[in-house]
Amino acid sequence: MSRIKSTLTALHQAERKALIPYITGGDPKPEWTVDLMHSLVASGADILELGVPFSDPMADGPVIQLACERALEHGTSLKDILAMVVAFREQDQNTPVVLMGYLNPVEKMGYQIFVDAAAKAGVDGVLMVDLPPEEAETLVPMLNEKSMDAVFLIAPTTTDERIQNICEHSSGYVYYVSVKGVTGSASLNEEEVSAKVSRIKELNSIPVGVGFGIRDAQSAAQVARLADGVIVGSVIVNLIAENSDDLPKIKDKIGSLVSSMRSALDQLD
Amino acid sequence: MSANVKLTEEFLRQFPDSKGHFGQYGGKFVSETLMSSLVDLENKYLALRDDPDFKKEFDNDLADYVGRPSPLYLAERLTREVGGARIYLKREDLNHTGAHKVNNTIGQALLAKYLGKPRIIAETGAGQHGVASATVAARLGLDCKVFMGEHDVQRQALNVYRMKLLGAEVEPVKSGTRTLKDAMNEALRDWVTNVDDTFYIIGTVAGPHPYPMLVRDFQSIIGREARAQCLEKEGRLPDALVACVGGGSNAIGLFHPFLCDEGVEMYGVEAGGHGIETGQHAAPLSAGQPGVLHGNRTYLMSDDDGQIMSTHSVSAGLDYPGVGPEHAWLKDIKRADYVSVTDTEALDAFRRLTLVEGIMPALETSHAIAYGIKKAATMRSDEIMIINLSGRGDKDIHTIATLDGIKI
Numbered sequence: 017m018s019r020i021k022s023t024l025t026a027l028h029q030a031e032r033k034a035l036i037p038y039i040t041g042g043d044p045k046p047e048w049t050v051d052l053m054h055s056l057v058a059s060g061a062d063i064l065e066l067g068v069p070f071s072d073p074m075a076d077g078p079v080i081q082l083a084c085e086r087a088l089e090h091g092t093s094l095k096d097i098l099a100m101v102v103a104f105r106e107q108d109q110n111t112p113v114v115l116m117g118y119l120n121p122v123e124k125m126g127y128q129i130f131v132d133a134a135a136k137a138g139v140d141g142v143l144m145v146d147l148p149p150e151e152a153e154t155l156v157p158m159l160n161e162k163s164m165d166a167v168f169l170i171a172p173t174t175t176d177e178r179i180q181n182i183c184e185h186s187s188g189y190v191y192y193v194s195v196k197g198v199t200g201s202a203s204l205n206e207e208e209v210s211a212k213v214s215r216i217k218e219l220n221s222i223p224v225g226v227g228f229g230i231r232d233a234q235s236a237a238q239v240a241r242l243a244d245g246v247i248v249g250s251v252i253v254n255l256i257a258e259n260s261d262d263l264p265k266i267k268d269k270i271g272s273l274v275s276s277m278r279s280a281l282d283q284l285d
Numbered sequence: 286m287s288a289n290v291k292l293t294e295e296f297l298r299q300f301p302d303s304k305g306h307f308g309q310y311g312g313k314f315v316s317e318t319l320m321s322s323l324v325d326l327e328n329k330y331l332a333l334r335d336d337p338d339f340k341k342e343f344d345n346d347l348a349d350y351v352g353r354p355s356p357l358y359l360a361e362r363l364t365r366e367v368g369g370a371r372i373y374l375k376r377e378d379l380n381h382t383g384a385h386k387v388n389n390t391i392g393q394a395l396l397a398k399y400l401g402k403p404r405i406i407a408e409t410g411a412g413q414h415g416v417a418s419a420t421v422a423a424r425l426g427l428d429c430k431v432f433m434g435e436h437d438v439q440r441q442a443l444n445v446y447r448m449k450l451l452g453a454e455v456e457p458v459k460s461g462t463r464t465l466k467d468a469m470n471e472a473l474r475d476w477v478t479n480v481d482d483t484f485y486i487i488g489t490v491a492g493p494h495p496y497p498m499l500v501r502d503f504q505s506i507i508g509r510e511a512r513a514q515c516l517e518k519e520g521r522l523p524d525a526l527v528a529c530v531g532g533g534s535n536a537i538g539l540f541h542p543f544l545c546d547e548g549v550e551m552y553g554v555e556a557g558g559h560g561i562e563t564g565q566h567a568a569p570l571s572a573g574q575p576g577v578l579h580g581n582r583t584y585l586m587s588d589d590d591g592q593i594m595s596t597h598s599v600s601a602g603l604d605y606p607g608v609g610p611e612h613a614w615l616k617d618i619k620r621a622d623y624v625s626v627t628d629t630e631a632l633d634a635f636r637r638l639t640l641v642e643g644i645m646p647a648l649e650t651s652h653a654i655a656y657g658i659k660k661a662a663t664m665r666s667d668e669i670m671i672i673n674l675s676g677r678g679d680k681d682i683h684t685i686a687t688l689d690g691i692k693i
Contacts, residue, residue, distance in 0.1 A: 071592040072461065072578060074470040075316040075477065081460060093590035119314060119577045124591030146314045146577065150304060171318035173480060178320065196318055197478040 019140045020112040020165050020188035023062055024223045024244060033281045034189075034245030035060055035236070036225055037252055037274055038116065040067035040083035041100055042092025044260035050103045052256075052266065057111050059271045060278025065143070065247065068097050068117030075145045077198040079250040082257060094121040094130070098137040105138035114141035114167055114188075127155050135162035141188045143167040149185035156185055169193050172212060176219060183220035189245060192216065192226045200250030204229035206238050213242045232273075233280035240281045248277065288620035292545050300614070305494020305581075308617060310610035313493040315580045318477045327495040329400055334502065339395065346391045347506060350424070351381045353388075355507075357514035357671070363641050363658070370524065370664035372657065374644070374674040375511045375539065384647065384676030385507060385535045386417040390486055392503035394421035397484035404428040404479065407486045408472040410437055410465035410531065411602030411649060412444025413676055414488030419453035429453040432471045434464040437601040444680050462595040465531075465605045469579050489532025490609030493580030497609050504538025511671055512542050519669055525550045525660060528673035529653040530570065530623065531603035533612045535675035540621060550622065553612060554656040556598035557625035567596035569608050570616050570623035578606070583613045599628035599684070600648035602676075630655040635678060635685065647676035648684065 017025075027034050037056050041049050053064055069087035073080060094117075101113055115134065122130045122144065134142065142159055149156070149168055156166045165188030170179055173196065183190060192213060194204040209226060216224050226239045227247030236246045252270050259265040290296070305311045305327075313323055333339040347353040355376045364372045377385035390407075397405055405427050409415030415431040422429030431448055435457040438445050448455050461467035469492075476485045490497045490504070515523050526543060528536035530553040543549045558566030566572065569584040576585035578593060586594045586606040598604040615621040626634075631648060634655035639645045646654055650673070657672040664670065678685075686693050 072466065072470050074473045074579070075318075077474070078460075088592060095590070120585070120587060120593070121591030123576050123582075124574075124587060124589070145316050146580070148313060148315070148317060148320055151312050151314055169317040171316070171320075173318055173321040175321055178317075182317070193316075193318060196480055198474045201478060 018163050018165050018188060020063060023112050024189060027062060028244065033240040033284070034062040034225065035274070035278055035281055036063045036065055036245050036247040037061050038065040038067060038247060038249035039252060039256065040069055040080060040087050041097040042069055042087030042090055043083040043253065043256060044086050046087070046090050046092050046096055048263050049100050051263065052270070053104050054107065055267045055271055056274055057108060059274035061111065061274060063112045063114060063245070065114045065116045066097060066101070068094055068115055068121055070118040070121060073118060075198055077200040077250065079200040079254050079257065083253045086260065094125055098133050101137040101139055112140035113138065114143055115139055116143045117145065119144045119147045127158055131158040131162055135164060139164060141165035141167045143191060145169070149182055152185065160187065167191055170216060172196050172208065176215070179216055179219050183222050186222055189223040189225045190216065191247060192224050192243065194226050194228045194239070197228070199228060202229055204235070204239070209239065210242045233276040236277040237280040237284060240284055246277070246281065288618050290618050292620060294545055297544055300611070301494060301498050305498065307611045307614035309575070310582050310613040311494055311497055312582055313580060314577050314582065315493045316477065318480060322480050323493055323495065325400070326396070330396060330495055330499050333396070333399060343392055343395060347388065351387050351391060352379065353506065354510045355379050357511055357518065360642050363638065366641060367658055367661045369661040369666065370668040370670040371666070372661050373515065373523070373669065373671045375507060375671055377507060377535065377673060377675045378644070378646065378677035382413070382417045382420050383679065384413040384417070385504060385538060386414045386488060387420065388506055388538070389488065389500050389503040389534060390414070390417040390421045392499070393484070393486040394425055394427070397427065398425060400484060402482055402484035404483045405486050406430045406432065406472050406475050406483055407488060408432045408465065408468040409488060410468065410604060411600065411647065412437070412441040412448065412680060413602060415453070415455070416444050416447050416451070418486050419448040419451035422453060423451045430475065431455050432458050432468040432475070434458050434462070434468045436463040437465065440684055441601055441680055442683060464596070465601065466593065473579070489534040490537045490611060491532045491579060491581055491583065491607055497581065497611055500534055501537045501541055501611060504534050505541045507535065507538035507673065508540060508542035511539060515669065515671065522546050522549055523669040523671045524548065524664065525552065525670045527552045527554060527653050527657040527660065527670060529554045529603060529649050529675060530608060530612060531556070531567070531605050531649060533609035535673050537609060537611055539671070539673045544620060551620065552656060552660060553621055553623045554652045555623060555625040556600055556603035556652060557627040558597040560627055561625055565597040566625065567598040567604050567606065568625040569606060570612060571625045575613065581610045583607050583610045584616070599631060600652065602647070602649040603652065624656055626652050626655040632688065634658060644674065645678035646674055647678045648681045650675045
């Protein structure tokens with residue numbers, strides 16, 4: 017059983033919801049990323065999504081575009097991200113890490129080299145934003161061979177037929193993109209999210225994480241009522257941007273945000 | 286050079302395949318939110334492609350609104366001066382709006398109409414596709430927003446103003462390198478946000494399937510006409526075709542109807558910028574490697590870490606790090622040859638064609654002219670070359686004047 021699956025199963029049995037924060041690796045400085053990952057876990061994160069910076073993040077809004085730019089200014093590469101996971105695993109063997117990014121850096125490294133290196137580093141899942149299941153027929157079996165999960169997106173526009181197909185190709189969890197738009201753009205509509213997540217759950221039993229549009233403890237709690245996990249990105253990355261010269265302050269700010277979300281998730285009726 | 290596979294019409298019909306692949310290239314590499322729209326577009330297009338009413342509407346628009354067929358013009362004085370092959374120019378510059386781009390926007394605007402989308406968006410580099418999109422939007426009463434890199438907004442100011450006069454909103458894109466690739470990123474971000482009511486008119490044969498296929502189909506009018514015109518004027522097919530390649534829509538439009546004609550050589554001319562050896566160019570087929578960007582797998586200019594590199598060309602329309610997937614495939618199967626010329630060579634060709642033929646080509650097109658002249662000089666006088674004169678150079682007057690130190 018993958019680390020993601022066992023984490024989500026344990027949470028489910030305890031009737032708790034997964035809190036899944038996202039940061040971009042290398043933002044604002046590569047040497048701070050591992051520290052920030054530990055800090056997120058200490059504040060209550062169950063799974064970490066670690067962004068692989070890309071020069072052309074076309075599904076992301078300005079907040080994550082700028083995070084990519086900051087990381088790339090320091091030359092953060094996919095290899096560096098994998099090294100960060102290695103360093104993280106020296107102290108934390110339990111928290112699953114999902115790499116999230118765009119396909120080209122992986123294409124450039126080569127699928128098999130990437131998969132072997134990621135498995136060795138202690139990566140648990142891979143989500144490539146611009147890789148739908150139709151184009152992932154080579155990568156998914158390679159990931160699964162090394163007990164890593166392929167996480168795919170489901171969107172408000174995804175048809176039932178596609179939902180079934182996506183769930184069949186996914187393992188670990190599926191990531192429901194709660195709004196039509198780029199990351200950090202709009203607030204989610206609870207009724208629409210509820211309807212779509214229920215539909216996904218009717219069609220497949222795989223856990224559903226919901227992301228996009230979650231800004232605070234309250235919206236995290238709203239979404240957690242509907243789904244198995246809550247994914248929080250832009251609001252955290254924005255705190256990093258606002259305090260990019262001050263590591264203790266970043267840790268303090270994202271620590272209190274993530275802790276408040278944790279409490280809200282643990283106090284659901 | 287000859288292709289390493291036998292090309293027949295039946296064989297070519299397999300490309301792109303049902304997943305939008307040309308060999309290992311093409312495909313649909315986009316975030317999930319856009320997948321349903323792409324599938325809808327593909328289904329609608331496949332249903333309409335052979336629909337007599339749709340074809341008739343498209344053909345009528347090309348004839349009466351665009352002014353087709355465009356002439357195939359024998360450049361006699363240039364031919365004499367070069368002293369090689371007979372050089373014909375396919376006059377896409379004479380189309381309404383001044384370039385080949387309008388062939389495609391007419392087609393895609395019709396698709397938008399049939400899909401019931403009231404709003405169109407487009408990305409543009411040189412502004413020709415933006416103008417062509419704003420034009421069809423004005424004609425059909427659609428809202429239109431054009432994304433254009435801030436750098437290009439400055440160097441193509443005339444076209445920016447034309448788009449505004451046509452009622453379009455022009456959004457200067459300030460991210461990344463502030464050129465065509467960033468405009469495309471921003472257009473994709475808009476599309477993902479407004480996917481329900483918006484049709485994205487992609488201007489070139491790149492992007493996710495079905496765009497490379499449908500843009501090719503709309504632009505193939507260029508090659509179909511040129512083939513028939515050459516047969517009529519010369520009684521035989523040409524020996525060489527030359528076209529500039531940024532994303533590659535005018536080149537595929539000229540090349541595609543000739544792919545099965547074994548004796549016809551094809552040359553796609555990329556932007557060599559300051560020279561391939563300087564790294565400052567926009568020539569992914571000449572100096573790049575396969576990768577994935579903007580929805581398709583193709584040749585790209587990316588660094589060792591897979592980050593997209595900044596490109597350079599004097600021509601905004603060629604200043605793009607990728608290229609259409611069908612060109613990537615034609616390169617690999619050796620059916621077409623991809624070469625490059627530098628900024629300086631293109632500028633020289635601009636001046637030469639202007640002085641010798643009284644035709645001012647766009648800076649993009651000037652790349653094709655530059656290579657065409659070089660190549661024609663090595664050919665015999667009984668051989669025939671067709672250069673795609675893809676656009677006119679009015680929009681580039683400011684750039685040329687600035688290089689001459691003249692303020693206008």
